[in-house]
Amino acid sequence: MKLKQQLHQIIFGTETKAGRTFDLVLLWLILISILLVIIESVESLNLKYSAFFTYSEWILTIIFTIEYFLRIWISPKPFNYMKSFFGLVDLFAILPSFLSLFFPGFHSLRTIRTLRLIRIFRILNLSRYNQAGKHILESLNASKAKIIVFLTTVISIAIIFGTIMYVLEGKENGFTSIPRGIYWAIVTMTTVGFGDIVPKTNIGQFLSGILMILGYGVIAVPTGIVTIEMANQKEKQCPHCKKKISS
DSSP, X not given: OHHHXXXXXXXXXXXXXXXXXXXXHHHHHHHHHHHHHHHHTSHHHHHHSHHHHHHHHHHHHHHHHHHHHHHHHHOSSHHHHHHSHHHHHHHHHHHHHHHTTTSGGGGGGGGGGGGGGGHHHHHTTOHXXXXXXXXXXXXXXXXXXXXXXXXXXXXXXXXXXXXXXXXXXXXXXXXXXXXXXXXXXXXXXXXXXXXXXXXXXXXXXHHHHHHHHHHHHHHHHHHHHHHHHHHHHHHHHHHHHHHHHHO
């Protein structure tokens, strides 16, 4: 029982030196693992250092697996940990390696371990960042209805313009279907075109210009909506802050 308590203090706690050291070492291992997955995707390096990548990844996976089961063993309520956000992240961090034994393509999903880096906010006691994140989430939630209406409008415009361009330009100019036309409309609105599909007719180019101008609104409108809601959230908190100071 004493061993479990000591391990719990080290693995789940950040108050002790041992606990902070454990978490920081774990974060470095996660970073190394993510870096290895990224570098391994470079074909020339993978061919040259294939054995190194394989052995390194399995060593790290075994370490993370032992850590995951240790967390279950020392947790007062194992099931609560397993279904918690961090519990699920810890599980998904090791699953791709084992799934890759049966489905080779799954090994690239090991980059999901990036989510484990969220623990850095807890480890380094960066509570102000947690509060800032909560503030942004509250603002997004408050502006949810407006954003949904805006996105519905954008999707409708993309469908209408995509269909019009399909009719006007036709297959000979690359608009082989309505979905391809919609793809062009979305790309034009968001990034001012990739250049893979370009309208050739005068009216098509005119409509393309209109869509590019509308594209500025795609960036500006949701930013304004969220900013206003963030200001509203701050105003709501001000009376509470004043009461707290006066008391």
